[in-house]
Amino acid sequence: MGTPVSPDATSEVVTATATGTARYLGRRRLYLRRFRRNRTAVAGVAIFLLLVLFSALGDLFTPYGYADTDFSALTQAPSAEHWFGTNQGGNDVYAAAVHGLQRSLVIAVSVSALTVAIAAVVGAGAAYLGGRVEKAGLAVIHFLLIVPSFLVLALVSHRLAGDWRVLILVLTVFGWMSTARVVWSVSTSLRERDYVRAAEFMGVRPLRIVLRHIIPNLGSLLIVNLTLGVVSTVLSETALSFLGFGVQTPDVSLGTMLADGAGTITSAPWLFAFPAGLTVLLTVSMTFVGDGLRDALDPTSTTGAAGGRR
Secondary structure (H helix, E strand, O other), rough: OOOOHHHHHHHHHHHHHHHHHHHHHHHHHHHHHHHOOOOOOOOOOOHHHHEEEHHHEEEEEHHOOOOOOOOOOOOOOOOOOOOOOOOOEEEHHHHHHHHHHHHHHHHHHHHHHHHHHHHHHHHHHHHOOOOOHHHHHHHHHHHHHHOHHHHHHHHHHHHHHOOOOHHHHHHHOOOOOHHHHHHHHHHHHHHHHHHHHHHHHOOHHHHHHHHHHHHHHHHHHHHHHHHHHHHHHHHHHHHHOOOOOOOOOOOOHHHHHHHHHHHOOOOHHHHHHHHHHHHHHHHHHHHHHHHHHHHHHHHHHHHHHHHOOO
């Protein structure tokens, strides 16, 4: 027979659990309210969702695929048949824009998520373990930060024929260091908190402490970096593809479309205007969302507390 538990003790446990849950839900409501008060952030979410819907469902509204050719309509201006016009090869620009946005979104979101995950584990792990592990981790971070990553990205991507999966891998390898440096800096103070010391006293393994006690308390920092990382990845992918080192034909991305349209911006401006417009909308929307999240999650932010930008 186990030791009986008094009703008072049971009620105290239930009350404590309910109080903790209420506080958690209260914080979530507070963050959501602060975010919703920021009109530019809400507009950014709306624009981003529209772009995602366009990339996912846009091909349902055209009979053409991004690789299909219409030799009777070479470099044709926008019309009822081809909404965004056609390029020099007779490809439908609307279909190419749908696929290009889809490809750029997949690359950007994948790279941003992977870099934030690596940065969180490496930065928090180095800060918590300290000693030689911390010195070795910082040495690797600082070394990779001074490597001319753009040249390496260009060379590797070009040698591997511009495969978008390889591009994700290379952008991830050279994209996590700055975030990891920030995570390490913040984690050096978190490792001294009482809940970390209590976990150590209870014999919790270091990896579990990093994953369950340190990284979750970096949530606001990681969420903001995840959002803004999409912007930087879109710009990197677009620049590489524009210069011929990113996604290669027959595949299409926003960068390749910008590269194709740059040479005909005066004679066929629609080839450049539509992918440029999508790129601007994507980067601006994610920037608005990132700023809104930072204001909502930062308790010292006067912008979020005052109701956001008016």
